[in-house]
């Protein structure tokens with residue numbers, strides 16, 4: 001399906017999230033996010049490291065990523081997420 005929606009971009013908010021994803025002294029969690037286009041199979045990978053108290057911020061980021069569509073053909077990516085704890 002064609003998707004015209006773009007993720008809502010709030011640059012200031014995004015910057016803040018990236019800066020505050022890790023609290024000192026807490027164990028790190030890594031989220032491996034894979035986006036794959038169901039149409040042309042283009043694949044993009046992201047990796048995010050954060051601490052458990054920041055899971056809410058990560059979930060917000062994942063919701064935004066979930067709206068991304070393929071750069072080549074515009075299909076909405078399938079999103080796969082793996083957590084390494």
Ligand SMILES: [Zn+2]
Nearest residue numbers: 037040070073
């Ligand atoms: Zn595609």
